[in-house]
Amino acid sequence: MVAAGSRSTSEHSLGRRVRAVAHSMWRMRWMYLLMTPTLIYLLVFKYIPLWNAQIAFKDFKPLLGVTGSPWVGFEHFQTFVNSFYFSQLLTNTIFFSLAKLLLGLPVAIICALALHETVLRRYRTFVQTVIYLPHFLSWVIMFGVLLSILSPGDGLLNQIIERLGGQPIAFMTSPKYFRWVVVFSDIWKETGWSTILYLAALLAINPELYEAAAVDGANAIQRIWHISLPGIVPVIVLVTLLRMGHILEAGFNQIFVLYSVPVYSVGDILDTWVYRQGLLQFKFSLATAVGFFKGVIGLILILVANRVAKRVAQQGLF
């Protein structure tokens, strides 16, 4: 009796909850209506590609279509992993990501510290304005700017080398130098912008800490070492983790513009290879398999990075 009674009240409350939700959904009906076009857009332009990605496991024939093509399982993945390109592409991709991170991070931190320390306020704003700018320019423009420095004929660097009695170097097409052109041009373009986060963290440090340090007679270096740097460690950890999560994104737009046939062996990354195999050689399934492989690894890495960030820096990425 008692049990039956409590069940009926729980059913009753369940019914009430459903009705309450239904009521609030009705109340918010305009909100859903408002979001519908965007959700349809997402369905078409983000989720249909996801459906199309099944050709990674098929032998895609344009005439048969995505659904009509025969399944081949993991054949394309095996082809790729066993191919001679696999290690080369992975090496280049990870090299670019790590070199940009490891060499760019200290530069960005030092720039942020210098901007934070300077007493010349107007000059600081001016420097900030200038060093953020390259972030907003496309890699095509950067290509033109790089040519003015690196081209064997009129490039400033080559003019200097020649004046010092050396031979001009074709930096952009030399397998020996190309990787460093990629790494340093990226650092040149993005370091300024990446100081924003560190600068924000530096400005958030309690000013009393600096005052106390001044009373204790700490000099500038001690102040930076014992207050500023520890203050921005969480941001450094967070940025590093996020970049590790994106380690397979080595900068497609940049490399697509800068590379050329002579430097494929040292410049080719997963994304550029996918583009050439898929859209220039029409190996749709193989290229999709590699893109899918990259997507899955990327998803796992970013989820792990997020988990680690929550544990270490007490702050998730999303």
Added chain:
Amino acid sequence: MLQSKTRDGRWFQIGVGIFLTTVLLIILIPFWRVIVTAFVPLDTYITEGVPFFLPLKKWTAEAFTQLMGHTQFTIALRNSVIITVLGVAISMTLTIPLAYGLSARNLPGRKLIVAIVLFTYLFNPGLIPVYLLVTSLKLQNNFLAVILPPALSVFNTLVMMGFFEGLPDDFKEAARLDGANELQVLWHVILPLSKPILLTIGLFYAVFFWNEFFTPILYLNDGNLIPLPVLLRNILISSSLNEFVEYNAFSTTSVESLKAAGVLITMLPMLLLYPWIQRYFTKGSLVGGVKE
């Protein structure tokens, strides 16, 4: 004691100043080279190449007039403007309602929608599946092919959502009590209060569409549809056999000057928009979100 400290501080400050100036020069000198190359007269270029300083009384804007007089260049400029304007309009139309909807914490099913949106950000199936979609929609040689696939930025949506969440609830409630529906609340209450964020996100989209060059190469094969960055790339990688070089035979300017002038013209809109963008992100409203 105090004196020694200020002296210590002064040397440190001089060091910091020198460092910042070095950084500044490293950024500025390459741009300076492009400017000099664009304005250097042909005879100077032939005799001594690109000088470090522009000859004061001898510079010429010949390269700019030649480029602007070339129909292919003006068509590309027009295409870039269309792609950028249309792209920003479509992107904002998609972003604003989603951001607004997600800012309503009590919306039933909000978590599901967040998951749908976030997943598209976390998992990228790659280039080919999108290419197949665009071709199946027959969008080749249509500006929509380069606008629609990247039109919604999850990152921009979340930044905008954060801003909407921070707006005081009183206004919205007052409007709702007056019988306004959500569309009216958004249009009459929220958007007028959100000008800074709308401008910032709009500018981010504008920068993105103006800079786009890979998808136009992919989808716009018609020479009359290519935007400025694609044309600029063709000019930059052209050898002496290219059509852009043949009218150099009239020899009033060098190929190098034409290339540099192209770089500067493509940069110009960004330089003009830049003070606006800069004003908002230095205020710090975006700092929390700038993780990319």
